Amino acid sequence: MEFSELIRTGRAQAELLPGPEEAPLRGTLCVTGHHLLLSPGPPSTPDLWLLLLRSVDSIEKRVAGDSGTITLRCKDLRVLQLDIEGVEATLDIARSIETNAWRLSEVNQDFSLCSSYPRAVIVPRAVDDDALAQCARFRQGGRFPVLCYHHAPSGTVLLRSSQPLTGPQKRRCAEDEDLLRAVLTGARPGAQGFIVDTRSSQAAKQARMTGGGTEAKAAYPGWKRLHRPLERGRALQESFVRLVEACGDTEQSMDRWLSRLEGCRWLAHVKEALSTACLAAQGMEREGACILVHGAEGTDSTLLVTSLTQLILDPLSRTITGFQELVEREWIQAGHPFQLRCAHSAFSHTRPKHEAPTFLLFLDCVWQLGRQFPLSLEFGEGLLLALFEHAYASPFGTFLCNSEKERCLCEVRTRTHSLWSGLNQPKEQRKLRNPLYVPNPLAIWPSVEPQSLRLWQGLFLRWTRPPEPSEVAWEKVWQIVTEREKTGDSAHSFCLSSQPKQ
């Protein structure tokens, strides 16, 4: 990630108050890759004021009316005040300076710290690689907290990790505490943090017996723990199997069907996953808080929550490429063990060992989002179905292996083809694309009431019911949309051609 990509506003009109003794300086403020520039107006052209971004120690922003103030406290103990015109501009400039709080670390280059993380991860700038190694030792499977999403509008971040190895002795790890403290100071002074634990508080306490546990409140000032138990592992697989069984029986009575739909609890899991993601998203967007999500290993329900949170908050992740990136980043690279989880689907007679349809649950939640915001996702059901199929069996290498490390060992990248290149071929587009997509810059908050959630018939009843009418209808929607574009274009060109030539 290039730092310059994070710069949101190139320039703004500002007044600099360098100190009580010096005269204020007016001009155009500019943020570049490494510097903050202030170029005064024409009368005093030569004096270009310049500050190295690295030298900023802390930043504070305030807005009042239609202007704002940024106070910069520098590492050389200087205190600068910038008065900037325009609220948006102020916030953008502040954010552009703030993002400096993060860096790309290649500490896991040889997968020695964490076998399920990719080679490069984003961590707070204030934490060095040695400290990261300590953190990794304190977290199960070495999954120390890493950044997965920076929510620019509120300047907050979403992190994920695995459980801390506090154990029955309630061990602590200073580096881990430092890391989380750095996250909060990096966001803004006095920022709050929430640790969303995807286990019940009971389960989290019990995990101590086996060496796991959860963050002690006193050790992590500013962070609060919230427990949102999500179903995982065998229970989730069981739920999936029972749902598929119920969907295969076309003879059952209405009462039997409804009681089986209830009994399998699948939709309850959908509701829990979505509401936990909403909780995290709400914390970031509304409370301005940083969120750390983890369960036990941090490779299943954790990823479910972090990926859904991004989908709710981030308009980019709702585009086709954005969504593919999300799956690649939050599931494949983040080390969801696809080989273990998707070894068998719902029909296998072998006793499930590691199987769990976590990824399918994620796709179902996305489908629910798409149903409630039919215009806001660039992709349609087709892409979700394709991902479901390929996760369980695929001629492509994308979902192979359980982690980046394994994929490197198997030389997946050189010996197989990528699913993404397969999907992004033009002939596939009509199946995958949502013809009604209109970019929606806002967060999408779904309703999680049971009345608003529906069984994903397109997947679970795909082979049991005749799909024709709905597919024909979908075709018709496409037809209307394309027709519209055509007529719109020709009307437009008509409009142009009939303009008077002067």
Next chain:
Amino acid sequence: MEHIRTTKVEQVKLLDRFSTSNKSLTGTLYLTATHLLFIDSHQKETWILHHHIASVEKLALTTSGCPLVIQCKNFRIVHFIVPRERDCHDIYNSLLQLSKQAKYEDLYAFSYNPKQNDSERLQGWQLIDLAEEYKRMGVPNPHWQLSDANREYKICETYPRELYVPRIASKPIIVGSSKFRSKGRFPVLSYYHQEKEAAICRCSQPLSGFSARCLEDEHLLQAISKANPVNRYMYVVDTRPKHRMQSWWATQKDIGRIIVRISSKIWNDEKIRESDERKRLNAMANRAAGKGYENEDNYSNIRFQFVGIENIHVMRSSLQKLLEVNGTKGLSVNDFYSGLENSGWLRHIKAVMDAAIFLAKAIMIENASVLVHCSDGWDRTSQVCSLGSLLLDSYYRTIKGFMVLIEKDWISFGHKFSERCGHLDGDPKEVSPVFTQFLECVWHLTEQFPQAFEFNEAFLLQIHEHIHSCQFGNFLGNCQKEREELKLKEKTYSLWPFLLDDQKKYLNPLYSSKSQRFTVLEPNTVSFNFKFWRNMYHQFDRTLHPRQSVFNIIMNMNEQNKQLEKDIQDLESKIKQCKNKQSDGVLTKELLHSVHPESSALKTSLCLKEQTLLPVNDALRTIEGSNPADNRYCDYTEEFSKAEPGVVSLEYGVARMTC
């Protein structure tokens, strides 16, 4: 007006029905002669028609005021908190009076004035012409004719004046049959399938008692089966569940015996032999064993079929249970589905649908005519006949056709709208969501066949709104005779022209009228095809709805397509004209002038293109919907601010000691 004591109350709170943190809007409550109006601080108005109010409840006084819960027949539930108890009491009493009228003349329809003159009003009433509709079906014809037997409502008060019967059924047969059938509702034609020459007929149950058979009735049924030249076999469909009939007969058996004994004394005088009585008893016993309602022995060429649709009381309590479940705050997925199951609602919907499919299949596959009845032949029979016709005939799936269908099978054949919808203060046991179930079945069909219907969900919801609103005359009264006595056509307006004027709102953009494959619908009634109709039962709970509407978008696109195509055509023809006029070269001023008026229209439509992709109100909806506070997880906000349990802070001490 004499019922209204307080017309305006300020500082009233409207609670969010589902919020567990008692989120509310503050505003002013107004009481008018016809509506209850709440205007909140954002000037958003909530109108509630008095006739829509199903129940008003005053809850126990709280610190913030007196809670008032109003449940509406269109499934709106509002929860007000009125600061002063006296105001609350006044409003409560007024609403009790206003929502339950004793006389038809006090209903809204008799004062509603849409500013039409008398001829416009009459035209509105003439919009749907049932004689025209029977002509469309292909009757009268050599087998079926119009009977004038009921012209003066002499045979059956709850039937319309004009009835179609088999041509060979003479008037004495009709009269005889009507005496044998409950409320005189003898078998008549409901729908005629021209291509198959088969008919859907309807009637009420045969009367039990002294005589187990009625020759005229048997003749009439024979006549119906003979009116079908292709297949002499016909079905008699009893829409009631078989097990219920059996238990009913078990209780009736003894009564039957007593009746027979008493009557036999009388009959003895008339020298009726002992064996006849035994025969009668046997017939009774047969029926008690569930061999059908009409005695099969007496009707040849007839097959009997029970389809298990429950009675109005079961349906009423089923809906009640459904609404109770839905109204629960913080409902879990499991409670929702077990509640849905326990209510039995979807089971009942499926039963109605299955019965209709049986009808359609009998006609399409076996070419057989069908006679449908329940008890009185105005509830379940109406459901099944109308739905069956809807499956068979694509005309009923158009906007106009659907109106005709409702006029025919529901209004004219005497579905007791006023009693079932509780228009007047009457017996609450007569209220039942029979018509709502019909609409829901149609909705399920629109879900399964998104292209087969000209209308959309909004149309169904609007009709449902107006069966209770009493704003138009169509649904007032319980039968045609009563409607004539009320002089509805002179004193009130018809709903249909108003819906037709607004038809843009009700068009299904995906409708394809030409598609041949949709002539007969064959819905799949596997259980999982039945879904909870959220847009009906949570119509007013906006937070539960999808945040963006595909329907609106596609509809707008379709409109624009048409407009733009028209514009292009216009411009093309103009250019052609001009080219003909001018020899060649530069476009003249004339052309430019002629193009300009259009091009301004064109420009607006091009602008529309940008906007309507996210139409203004839809965008608003997105923004509103995008407020997490609208949703249930907003209640977690408390958790954000809630301190963690004290136990956790103890850990610090322990940790320090171990470190």
